[in-house]
Amino acid sequence: MSAGAVRRERNGRWWSPGRRRFGFAGILAGATSIVIVVTCAALTWMLTSRASDEVSRLAIQHGRTVAERVAAESELGVLAGDVDALAQSCAAILGRDDVVSCAVVDVRGRILAASGEGLAAWGTTDRLERMVAVVTTDPQRRLWQIVAPVRSENRSEMREELQFDALRGSRSGGSTAVGYVLIGLSRTSVDASQRRLWELAVKLATVIGLLGVAGAVLLARHVVRPMQRLVEMSHAIAEGRLDASVDVSSDDEIGTLAAAFNQMAASLRDSRARLFDQNRRLEAAVRARTRQLEEMNEELRNASELKSEFLATVSHELRTPLNVIIGYAEILRETLGERVDPEYRAMLESIERYSRLQLDLITNVLDFSRLASGRIGLDVTSFLLEPVLAEVAALHRDTLARRGVTLQVQVDPAVERLHTDRVKVQEIVRNLLDNAVKFTEHGSIGIFARIGQKPALVAIEVRDSGAGIAPEDLQSVFEEFRQVGQSSTRSTGGVGLGLAIVHRLCEALGGTVRVDSRRGVGSTFVVEIPIDLAPSIPAARSA
Amino acid sequence: MHSEVGASGRDRKGPRRRAKLGRALLAALALLPCLAEAADTQPRVAVLRTSRIGPFADAIGALETALRADRRQPEILTFDLEAGGDVASAMESVRRSAPAVVVSVGSLATSLALEAAPPLDAPIVFSMVLYPAESGFLSGGRAITGASLDVPPREQLSTLQRLLPEAHSVGVLYSPRETGAVVAAAKPVAERLGLQLVSEAVDEPSKAPVVLDSLMKRVDALWTVADGGVFTPQTTPALLLAALRSRKPMLGLSPGQVRSGALAALVVDYEDVGRQTAEIVGSILGGRRAADVPITHPRHVTLALNLRTAELLGVKIPPDVLSEAHVLVQ
Ligand SMILES: Nc1ncnc2c1ncn2[C@@H]1O[C@H](COP(=O)(O)OP(=O)(O)O)[C@@H](O)[C@H]1O
Ligand SMILES: [Mg+2]
Numbered sequence: 001m002s003a004g005a006v007r008r009e010r011n012g013r014w015w016s017p018g019r020r021r022f023g024f025a026g027i028l029a030g031a032t033s034i035v036i037v038v039t040c041a042a043l044t045w046m047l048t049s050r051a052s053d054e055v056s057r058l059a060i061q062h063g064r065t066v067a068e069r070v071a072a073e074s075e076l077g078v079l080a081g082d083v084d085a086l087a088q089s090c091a092a093i094l095g096r097d098d099v100v101s102c103a104v105v106d107v108r109g110r111i112l113a114a115s116g117e118g119l120a121a122w123g124t125t126d127r128l129e130r131m132v133a134v135v136t137t138d139p140q141r142r143l144w145q146i147v148a149p150v151r152s153e154n155r156s157e158m159r160e161e162l163q164f165d166a167l168r169g170s171r172s173g174g175s176t177a178v179g180y181v182l183i184g185l186s187r188t189s190v191d192a193s194q195r196r197l198w199e200l201a202v203k204l205a206t207v208i209g210l211l212g213v214a215g216a217v218l219l220a221r222h223v224v225r226p227m228q229r230l231v232e233m234s235h236a237i238a239e240g241r242l243d244a245s246v247d248v249s250s251d252d253e254i255g256t257l258a259a260a261f262n263q264m265a266a267s268l269r270d271s272r273a274r275l276f277d278q279n280r281r282l283e284a285a286v287r288a289r290t291r292q293l294e295e296m297n298e299e300l301r302n303a304s305e306l307k308s309e310f311l312a313t314v315s316h317e318l319r320t321p322l323n324v325i326i327g328y329a330e331i332l333r334e335t336l337g338e339r340v341d342p343e344y345r346a347m348l349e350s351i352e353r354y355s356r357l358q359l360d361l362i363t364n365v366l367d368f369s370r371l372a373s374g375r376i377g378l379d380v381t382s383f384l385l386e387p388v389l390a391e392v393a394a395l396h397r398d399t400l401a402r403r404g405v406t407l408q409v410q411v412d413p414a415v416e417r418l419h420t421d422r423v424k425v426q427e428i429v430r431n432l433l434d435n436a437v438k439f440t441e442h443g444s445i446g447i448f449a450r451i452g453q454k455p456a457l458v459a460i461e462v463r464d465s466g467a468g469i470a471p472e473d474l475q476s477v478f479e480e481f482r483q484v485g486q487s488s489t490r491s492t493g494g495v496g497l498g499l500a501i502v503h504r505l506c507e508a509l510g511g512t513v514r515v516d517s518r519r520g521v522g523s524t525f526v527v528e529i530p531i532d533l534a535p536s537i538p539a540a541r542s543a
Numbered sequence: 544m545h546s547e548v549g550a551s552g553r554d555r556k557g558p559r560r561r562a563k564l565g566r567a568l569l570a571a572l573a574l575l576p577c578l579a580e581a582a583d584t585q586p587r588v589a590v591l592r593t594s595r596i597g598p599f600a601d602a603i604g605a606l607e608t609a610l611r612a613d614r615r616q617p618e619i620l621t622f623d624l625e626a627g628g629d630v631a632s633a634m635e636s637v638r639r640s641a642p643a644v645v646v647s648v649g650s651l652a653t654s655l656a657l658e659a660a661p662p663l664d665a666p667i668v669f670s671m672v673l674y675p676a677e678s679g680f681l682s683g684g685r686a687i688t689g690a691s692l693d694v695p696p697r698e699q700l701s702t703l704q705r706l707l708p709e710a711h712s713v714g715v716l717y718s719p720r721e722t723g724a725v726v727a728a729a730k731p732v733a734e735r736l737g738l739q740l741v742s743e744a745v746d747e748p749s750k751a752p753v754v755l756d757s758l759m760k761r762v763d764a765l766w767t768v769a770d771g772g773v774f775t776p777q778t779t780p781a782l783l784l785a786a787l788r789s790r791k792p793m794l795g796l797s798p799g800q801v802r803s804g805a806l807a808a809l810v811v812d813y814e815d816v817g818r819q820t821a822e823i824v825g826s827i828l829g830g831r832r833a834a835d836v837p838i839t840h841p842r843h844v845t846l847a848l849n850l851r852t853a854e855l856l857g858v859k860i861p862p863d864v865l866s867e868a869h870v871l872v873q
Pocket of ligand 2: 431434435498499
């Protein structure tokens with residue numbers, strides 16, 4: 001993956017449309033900020049609402065204390081109906097401690113004193129008795145209505161229990177409500193101080209929250225900067241710039257990671273250098289070895305050429321005297337004819353036959369050595385197959401006629417003309433026919449040419465009704481110097497090179513040879529080679 | 544209330560107060576030249592007062608009106624004795640004005656007039672004074688008489704009897720030094736009326752409510768005497784409250800006490816006391832010796848009632864009493 005592709009992939013993430021600085025740092029800062037802001041807001045709300053409640057609670061408690069004090073002072077006034085005194089004590093508390101109204105009523109609901117605002121509709125005495133326990137708010141929500149009962153003892157009723165009560169230390173059981181003190185407590189100043197409290201809390205929370213967010217951002221950057229450097233470094237390494245290193249000296253996990261990164265880069269650099277070095281040395285070794293091989297090859301080629309020249313020379317030198325011997329033996333046999341003793345005649349025939357065998361042998365050995373040297377030149381020409389086969393068959397016609405073995409040559413018109421090396425085709429067929437003639441004492445021999453297993457191939461089949469080959473020998477008949485079976489007697493001649501030559505020639509012409517044989521029934525050799533050997537096909541394979 | 548002021552005033556005589564009175568008198572001296580002209584033909588009456596408001600003002604107003612109506616046309620000189628003023632110089636100007644009669648309004652003014660040194664020549668007629676004899680005003684051998692505020696115990700107790708026919712035992716608190724004699728004198732009176740007067744002495748005012756609590760268990764009603772050793776601004780509400788808590792009726796001392804919870808009180812007509820004073824002055828100007836003129840008691844006394852207290856106590860006020868009474872709290 002190229003560096004450009006890496007960058008594109010990185011910038012394509014959903015949270016960072018085209019901008020890199022909202023990465024991990026952004027998420028870290030954002031998440032921390034959200035936690036800080038939410039915590040800040042929740043704490044502020046909780047603490048401030050509790051403080052706010054406490055402010056009202058204290059105000060109400062104070063109002064209740066005032067009301068209870070007035071109630072305690074009002075016992076005589078309520079009992080005696082002393083409205084002036086009650087009005088005085090009411091007026092005394094008015095305007096102080098947020099008290100905006102004060103009233104005293106007796107248990108029958110008669111208003112004994114009333115001063116200040118908002119005293120309407122305080123309700124019946126039953127309701128007042130209930131309001132003793134609960135602080136209510138007036139309909140306009142401007143006042144708290146606080147009620148304190150005015151209690152008094154009726155000592156005349158407990159004359160008998162007085163001593164007993166005194167012992168118990170409690171006289172409050174004998175006191176009853178004779179009236180109520182109603183106090184209206186303005187919420188204005190409490191509301192104002194609660195508002196101030198909230199304002200202060202909100203300001204404070206905002207400042208703390210902003211500081212927290214700023215801290216979170218700074219922290220996130222601080223944490224992420226070395227990671228960014230690591231990321232840049234890994235990209236550099238991915239792009240192959242192994243000289244990259246990251247400068248993070250912190251003492252934490254990031255520092256350890258950075259150190260590991262630097263170490264990794266260093267060891268990468270190291271191993272790459274080693275690899276380069278090794279490569280260079282290897283290349284030098286290969287070059288040296290190649291040169292050696294080339295030299296050896298050259299030597300071998302020279303040696304092979306020498307051998308071929310030697311063989312060509314030897315074959316010529318060997319064949320020339322043999323041809324002379326054969327020629328003279330022939331002349332002698334034909335010239336003398338029936339006139340010589342059968343005994344001498346047999347001698348002449350022996351000379352002639354062994355000389356020919358010798359010639360064949362030499363020819364075969366030379367042919368094979370030429371083939372084995374790997375230098376098979378192809379001479380591709382267009383020719384008719386039938387005359388080639390007939391020419392080979394003609395060589396054995398006399399021999400076969402003497403034995404009473406028929407020879408049949410048959411060419412399918414579809415393969416009348418071939419385009420390949422004519423001499424080599426003839427050599428193949430000659431070797432096969434030599435064998436067929438050699439191992440067939442009676443019956444028939446046939447040479448058949450037709451289209452092969454593929455339409456581009458010509459199948460040339462040499463069939464005989466001779467000795468056949470044992471199944472266990474079928475695989476090895478194409479090996480060099482291999483003569484198998486009982487037929488391999490010295491009398492039949494040959495050195496076991498014929499089929500090896502056939503095999504190599506077939507390969508040279510781009511074809512195959514196979515054998516099918518049964519002992520005592522006969523053998524069939526099938527050669528399949530291309531009808532048209534295109535000149536482009538390599539002329540030879542190395543042996 | 545005035546009785547308490549008088550009582551406490553007598554106890555708090557001192558140089559500071561006299562100096563203040565003197566300063567007040569200096570102011571009065573400025574008026575002397577124009578007053579001196581009529582000195583030969585008209586008898587002069589010097590009125591010494593320590594307060595210009597409330598019952599004193601009512602009494603002095605009625606006194607002056609009555610004197611002006613006198614055929615001798617006495618010249619009335621008013622001297623303000625300011626509390627803490629220069630009393631000596633004030634008395635000096637009184638002496639120099641040579642009054643035929645000195646009228647002292649209230650117990651404080653009376654005791655200042657009696658203590659003047661050198662003594663004033665003119666006879667002293669007091670006004671608005673409670674328990675003059677018990678206060679020692681009559682024992683100095685001076686020419687002195689006047690109009691007292693004392694409603695006789697007999698009248699008080701019989702009123703109580705009319706108001707509360709069921710009551711048989713009546714309690715009273717007193718400090719022996721101040722009203723021991725009054726209470727002692729009232730006992731036979733009560734007995735004659737068929738009432739049992741149960742008295743409890745109070746050593747100091749702060750103990751009064753406690754003493755009252757125990758007393759209340761033994762009596763049917765409470766009678767009061769104007770005693771500065773029992774009724775102080777601090778103890779009065781506590782005593783009233785103790786009485787109310789005990790659900791026992793109390794015959795109080797003043798309309799103020801009735802408003803504050805006493806069932807009833809006998810209220811003196813202060814203007815009539817002023818007129819009584821004028822009558823005594825008239826008879827002295829007419830030539831009678833002060834010693835021969837008897838000390839008077841209030842002639843017009845009305846009953847003030849607190850019906851709310853009555854309701855709380857379950858007291859049913861007899862209709863004839865109710866018709867005469869002045870209801871202060873409905
Ligand atoms: N047509 C055939 N019938 C029977 N045996 C055969 C035939 N052709 C070849 N052989 C066997 O295969 C052996 C190898 O043949 P070849 O390579 O031509 O050597 P050579 O002819 O010199 O013996 C022969 O010795 C023979 O035993
Ligand atoms: Mg052969």
